[in-house]
Amino acid sequence: APTILIVGGVAGGASAAARARRVNEHARIVMFERDAEVSFANCGLPYYIGGEIQDRSQLLVATPALFRERFRIDARVRHEVESIDRVAKTVRVRNLETGEVYHESYDKLILSPGAAPIVPPIPGVNTQGVFTLRNIDDMDRIVEGSEDAREVVVVGAGYIGLEIAEQFAHKGPEVTIVELQDQVMPFFDREIAEPLHRELERNGVRLELGRGIATIEETNGVVSGVTLTDGTRLAADLVLMSVGVRPNIELAVAAGLAIGDSGGIATDDFMRTSDPDIYAVGDAAEYRFGPTGARQRVPLAGIANRTGRVAGEHAATGRSRPAPAAWSTSVVRVFGYAAGIAGLSRVAARQAGFDARAVHIVSYHHASYYPGAAPLGIKLVYENGTGRVLGAQVMGAAGVDKRLDVVATLIHFQGTIDDLASLDLAYAPPFGSAKDPLHMAAFVAQNDLDGLSPLVAPDADLSDFQVVDVREAAEREELPLCDAPHAKHIRLDDLRDRLGELDPSLPTLVSCRSGQRAYAGVRILAQHGFAEVYNLSGAAAMRDFARN
Amino acid sequence: APTILIVGGVAGGASAAARARRVNEHARIVMFERDAEVSFANCGLPYYIGGEIQDRSQLLVATPALFRERFRIDARVRHEVESIDRVAKTVRVRNLETGEVYHESYDKLILSPGAAPIVPPIPGVNTQGVFTLRNIDDMDRIVEGSEDAREVVVVGAGYIGLEIAEQFAHKGPEVTIVELQDQVMPFFDREIAEPLHRELERNGVRLELGRGIATIEETNGVVSGVTLTDGTRLAADLVLMSVGVRPNIELAVAAGLAIGDSGGIATDDFMRTSDPDIYAVGDAAEYRFGPTGARQRVPLAGIANRTGRVAGEHAATGRSRPAPAAWSTSVVRVFGYAAGIAGLSRVAARQAGFDARAVHIVSYHHASYYPGAAPLGIKLVYENGTGRVLGAQVMGAAGVDKRLDVVATLIHFQGTIDDLASLDLAYAPPFGSAKDPLHMAAFVAQNDLDGLSPLVAPDADLSDFQVVDVREAAEREELPLCDAPHAKHIRLDDLRDRLGELDPSLPTLVSCRSGQRAYAGVRILAQHGFAEVYNLSGAAAMRDFARN
Ligand SMILES: Cc1cc2nc3c(=O)[nH]c(=O)nc-3n(C[C@H](O)[C@H](O)[C@H](O)COP(=O)(O)OP(=O)(O)OC[C@H]3O[C@@H](n4cnc5c(N)ncnc54)[C@H](O)[C@@H]3O)c2cc1C
Numbered sequence A, B: 001a002p003t004i005l006i007v008g009g010v011a012g013g014a015s016a017a018a019r020a021r022r023v024n025e026h027a028r029i030v031m032f033e034r035d036a037e038v039s040f041a042n043c044g045l046p047y048y049i050g051g052e053i054q055d056r057s058q059l060l061v062a063t064p065a066l067f068r069e070r071f072r073i074d075a076r077v078r079h080e081v082e083s084i085d086r087v088a089k090t091v092r093v094r095n096l097e098t099g100e101v102y103h104e105s106y107d108k109l110i111l112s113p114g115a116a117p118i119v120p121p122i123p124g125v126n127t128q129g130v131f132t133l134r135n136i137d138d139m140d141r142i143v144e145g146s147e148d149a150r151e152v153v154v155v156g157a158g159y160i161g162l163e164i165a166e167q168f169a170h171k172g173p174e175v176t177i178v179e180l181q182d183q184v185m186p187f188f189d190r191e192i193a194e195p196l197h198r199e200l201e202r203n204g205v206r207l208e209l210g211r212g213i214a215t216i217e218e219t220n221g222v223v224s225g226v227t228l229t230d231g232t233r234l235a236a237d238l239v240l241m242s243v244g245v246r247p248n249i250e251l252a253v254a255a256g257l258a259i260g261d262s263g264g265i266a267t268d269d270f271m272r273t274s275d276p277d278i279y280a281v282g283d284a285a286e287y288r289f290g291p292t293g294a295r296q297r298v299p300l301a302g303i304a305n306r307t308g309r310v311a312g313e314h315a316a317t318g319r320s321r322p323a324p325a326a327w328s329t330s331v332v333r334v335f336g337y338a339a340g341i342a343g344l345s346r347v348a349a350r351q352a353g354f355d356a357r358a359v360h361i362v363s364y365h366h367a368s369y370y371p372g373a374a375p376l377g378i379k380l381v382y383e384n385g386t387g388r389v390l391g392a393q394v395m396g397a398a399g400v401d402k403r404l405d406v407v408a409t410l411i412h413f414q415g416t417i418d419d420l421a422s423l424d425l426a427y428a429p430p431f432g433s434a435k436d437p438l439h440m441a442a443f444v445a446q447n448d449l450d451g452l453s454p455l456v457a458p459d460a461d462l463s464d465f466q467v468v469d470v471r472e473a474a475e476r477e478e479l480p481l482c483d484a485p486h487a488k489h490i491r492l493d494d495l496r497d498r499l500g501e502l503d504p505s506l507p508t509l510v511s512c513r514s515g516q517r518a519y520a521g522v523r524i525l526a527q528h529g530f531a532e533v534y535n536l537s538g539a540a541a542m543r544d545f546a547r548n
């Protein structure tokens, strides 16, 4: 029976260890973890800081004792693996409690050392009161350090930054988010991030977008403020750096393992590194990235767990199913909203070389006539010509994760907008609609690619179009169509009778609030001799987000 | 431009009409509806009766005026189509207000006449106080007739019966459900229906399962009770018959259109009947049924809407994408629980000729450590050998519709358990788990087909097995393993040390509460020389449901 050593005892490592044991009762399995805990719920840390999770022990999913008693796995906490000798097939380990250093031999070695929060090299970054959040120790420090905090600055507006900002705002302090990009969730398209800006501000969180932190100031050795790259000064008694993670690849680099283009440990279909006796999973490794087929890092928990399972099995038995691809499906809750992405944004799709188009729709998360229906916004990105779905961004108060998961499933199969339009989804009034928002998005995409109602991006320059706004007067006042003072106003139901007021030879764009009535208008004009007619994707609502 | 006539102005018919107009501005479109309303929310009717939907006008999704003004569709309510002359290409119409009869010619005719509630021919069924629910008129009658109702009997426990029972129970009357099968939701597998029985009873709804209604009694011309087939007598001042629907095929039959094996109007890939100028959609028509490829009726709203869209387009332009398949995905809420199915139950899968296996798992609907996590039960049905997913039944307090929709998407692509295990679903603690319940179900199915931990059905006869219950003592007392007094009790963590107490030559079955610890136990025994070791699918919890 083989000896399997594992570096890192949390998401990827612990999953690998448990699976290895179940498929091979006789292997010797040792899991090294340099921190004091194994198998903790990284993703729950913000919610303990915010007080939503009150019982700290809930975060400790499994303990060394459980690994020993149930799995006969030797989980050694406070043991750091310092180096790998690939020729001798040993690792050097330091017991961080005693300082003792020893070697262990392996037949198979699994690396799941995770990643570390990036700490940008700015003056003052090591001041007391400046934190990062990765593990239980960090969390405990933040809880202690935030007891009297009144002004919190969160640097970086990815999902961890947003979660922490939300949780601090619930607790009481004033919260400001500083983000170098001009939007939160930088991998979302602009107009999808904008409603989150409004939700954050509605809940008292201040946003400083499009600038970074230049320096961190202290008073008596404790943080007292930050200065932004544009000179703005913010008072702060707690600063949380959440500007991304860097993979822990030092061990792998020192051992001469190949590193991939995205900076993670290169892996094959079974999560083997360039050394077939060494596996790598989790935040430190590269995965096959579904949308492009390229190999890249995706620092998320699900794929770490699932690839850990594959590596554990392969290390223990010499075979397994191939590792699943990562599609970087993710979701974040921000106060009353959830927002997320499956697959590629339109920007990312274009960067990846796809001829990507997109629709925006707003629909209700369940039957509109059933109490509690909440608007759900979807941006669906698909390939021109083939109609292959490349990704979706979804946001709203409810039902967001469901639509993301449906799209995540569809893109796993390289499904098209026609597949999406055909899905037989579960419908009863409390749960959905006979035409689900995803169907709507697919229908609109079909109409776009079929040329029935070609779409124009919500932030398009409208000055060269004859613009027709088919809404009711009151709606137009409430939400004007941004940057389109030249729009003609003709209610949809009057359009057929007032065609004479429009010039059919001009490129014409129709808009309303969501795009649905505009679509009907497009169809009327296109079939009454108008040469070129477009629908403004997402209409006034999305344009408002996109041009903000 | 063609003249398109449509029979029926609700789910299928109205969708066809609207789509036809959008793709063909110049067609003449007339929609006949014999009732007073078009485009109403059939599915919302129970919730108005129960008072959850308070505004009756919410149920009227579109009006004849909207059809006229927006779509130039002539929607004639209270007009019944009485017959079709396929040679002359005309229909005979009766204006039910005036009694006037006239003919209209068509180029294309679309039938979406729906279905009618089945009224079994039992004595007293026409008594005042006995109702069926299909349309707004029925709803209004029930609302009026139930004002003073104190004892309601609902006959038939499909989803409409359960919705109505739930809604009446909220309003106040005593509610009894009578159902001929020995379970509610007769197309669910037995053990999935059982938790619904308990939820209904917990909420005061009485169940009379395994028997039907023999007679309905009256006092002074008003219903006063029912007698069941076994002689039981129940007092009742309101009886709701919801024992299924029969398709409205009279028009089609009289016109000589082909009727399919399931009793619905036969259709092709574009929803054309045996007469290529006549289309049929909705509850009266047959669809391609995804799981088997056979053509059959599926009386649900989503597929009626989506096939209506196809028929409308095809009738108006002569072409369209093929109609989507129906997978009969459905979901029902019963008080605090939701339950539903995508694809086939195991019973249905076997009837359809599949060598079907199944796993049962219970997991939390989102991260277990995040507040509010609710248990979610999944029964996943898959084909032996290929691992093709045939269907899933899901039940729990939250997150049910999401998992159904993921499975509905997966089976659209004929996905396997390996696909399911690979899905990259959205995960953050408020929305899911790093290993989603669906992943868990797929993992267990993989282990079953791989022979790592073969499953035995939850209601299996255990008398010939050496049974090992690996739970803690307190758990065993709380929920004994039904019909297995001979089970040996060895805690999982002690199993390796107490192997000597078991006979490795006997077929051995391991069980716990959910099946997860038993699985670990199976792996230990199988790798310590036990010849044949099984896991009891769903373990004590599911067995309790299955054997009840
Ligand atoms: C605050 C927070 C919130 C998150 N929320 C989500 C979320 O909502 N959804 C989501 O999908 N993902 C989330 N994540 C990301 C997720 O936690 C990671 O993707 C996942 O934990 C990666 O697994 P891993 O095994 O690679 O790394 P980790 O789980 O970090 O485990 C690596 C372990 O290896 C140990 N280690 C490193 N080097 C050595 C060594 N040389 N010797 C011994 N031990 C070593 C480390 O101490 C560490 O404990 C979140 C992360 C954080 C920090």
Ligand SMILES: Cc1cc2nc3c(=O)[nH]c(=O)nc-3n(C[C@H](O)[C@H](O)[C@H](O)COP(=O)(O)OP(=O)(O)OC[C@H]3O[C@@H](n4cnc5c(N)ncnc54)[C@H](O)[C@@H]3O)c2cc1C
Residues within 6 Å of the ligand: A427, A428, A429, B007, B008, B009, B010, B011, B012, B013, B032, B033, B034, B035, B042, B043, B044, B045, B046, B079, B080, B081, B082, B112, B113, B114, B115, B133, B134, B135, B160, B248, B251, B281, B282, B283, B284, B298, B299, B300, B301, B302, B304
């Ligand atoms: C109470 C209730 C709850 C429901 N809940 C759900 C649910 O939660 N989820 C779900 O998916 N489905 C649900 N359904 C089913 C769904 O409503 C039907 O599947 C769907 O309406 C079928 O569409 P259709 O066009 O075939 O029939 P219908 O929507 O019933 O429309 C047919 C119309 O044709 C008219 N008609 C018939 N013959 C003629 C004629 N000769 N001339 C003129 N007009 C005629 C009828 O009056 C009728 O209005 C529910 C149904 C009911 C009754």
Ligand SMILES: CC(C)(COP(=O)(O)OP(=O)(O)OC[C@H]1O[C@@H](n2cnc3c(N)ncnc32)[C@H](O)[C@@H]1OP(=O)(O)O)[C@@H](O)C(=O)NCCC(=O)NCCS
Residues within 6 Å of the ligand: A009, A010, A011, A012, A014, A015, A018, A019, A022, A038, A039, A040, A041, A042, A043, A044, A061, A062, A301, A305, A309, B360, B361, B362, B434, B435, B440, B443, B444, B447, B514, B515, B516, B517, B519, B535, B538
């Ligand atoms: C705790 C931990 C070690 C558990 O590892 P694990 O035992 O592989 O995972 P789970 O407890 O989720 O159980 C899954 C196993 O149980 C099996 N299982 C689950 N329900 C079952 C059932 N009803 N019947 C039979 N088997 C079942 C699954 O098949 C799977 O086994 P397999 O991988 O051999 O197929 C690991 O997930 C962990 O460390 N988690 C915390 C860290 C983390 O993930 N952080 C990031 C997210 S916050």
Ligand SMILES: CC(C)(COP(=O)(O)OP(=O)(O)OC[C@H]1O[C@@H](n2cnc3c(N)ncnc32)[C@H](O)[C@@H]1OP(=O)(O)O)[C@@H](O)C(=O)NCCC(=O)NCCS
Residues within 6 Å of the ligand: A360, A361, A362, A434, A435, A440, A443, A444, A447, A514, A515, A516, A517, A519, A535, A538, B009, B010, B011, B012, B014, B015, B018, B019, B022, B038, B039, B040, B041, B042, B043, B044, B061, B062, B301, B305, B309
């Ligand atoms: C009301 C009714 C006539 C509407 O028919 P409809 O106009 O086809 O459907 P919707 O209002 O849902 O709108 C869908 C259309 O708007 C388009 N659309 C939706 N959002 C859009 C947007 N943001 N931009 C552009 N187009 C949009 C879709 O593409 C679709 O058009 P298409 O089919 O030509 O592609 C019909 O659905 C009906 O009668 N419903 C009630 C009856 C019923 O369904 N009962 C059972 C369920 S309770």
